[in-house]
Amino acid sequence: MKKNFLPLLILLCGCSVAVFAQKSEQKTITVEVSNHWNQSKTDEPVVIQLNKLSTGFRIKSATVMDGTTEIPSQLDDLNNDRQPDELAFVLNLPAKSKKRVTIHLSNAKSTKTYEPRVYAEMLVSDKRGKHVPVHSVTIPGTSNIYNQMHHHGPAMESELVAYRLYFDQKQTVDIYGKFNKGFEIKESQFYP
Known part of the structure; x- marks a missing residue:
């Protein structure tokens, strides 16, 4: 019995490490936002429905970038199922302009916070x-x-x-x- 115990213990430890070691998955998308108005828009809300994106993983964090500047954003769970349904952020858009933002989605949880408004x-x-x-x-x-x-x-x-x-x-x-x-x-x- 003692001879079989050590290989069994090693096998169980190896299996538990494989279960807890989750592969970090990421997807980057580019979104173009347009302002067709003749006046500038400040803090214009932008909402992206996450169910329309095919990530292949559960989204736990998102980072929105305007060039090299990070834009504060949040993932919203609208139906209380503990799954984010949308990504929301605000943009400043000059009149008659377009802006491209890069969005990095990940299955890794984030602890970042933004200055409250x-x-x-x-x-x-x-x-x-x-x-x-x-x-x-x-x-x-x-x-x-x-x-x-x-x-x-x-x-x-x-x-x-x-x-x-x-x-x-x-x-x-x-x-x-x-x-x-x-x-x-x-x-x-x-x-x-």
Whole structure:
């Protein structure tokens, strides 16, 4: 029995290494985006449906390049099946122009992050009166949380606009246009 144990152990170890060592697969595509308008477009959304691409592997990361400049992008899972359905990014396009971007798709997971261009917060007062960040709030419909929340509900902003939702019976939305581009809620803890 001892004579057969060592070759069996070596065989099992070899099989497990082969299973865990996944071959890195990549595919590079070039996409041409056109602006047919007579005016320039800033931050024009571009969405690519991944099911129309034949990669032969499960896409776990993507890198979008405009020449030598990387464009922030994201893979979106629209139906919650843990498979990305689309690749989304934004481009600046001069009037009556075309731009080619190179997209590198891979089955390797990426840990890269990009500088955020949006911000959101929801803060609840604790027992000492300090505002504590929360990600969700579940309360009975008979409760009044309106005065316990900083901003009276969640606040969200981009560089150009901010929104505040009121957690009261009206559930109204305040929309604030900004004169100066930037984040105001994040820096001041107050809406514009």
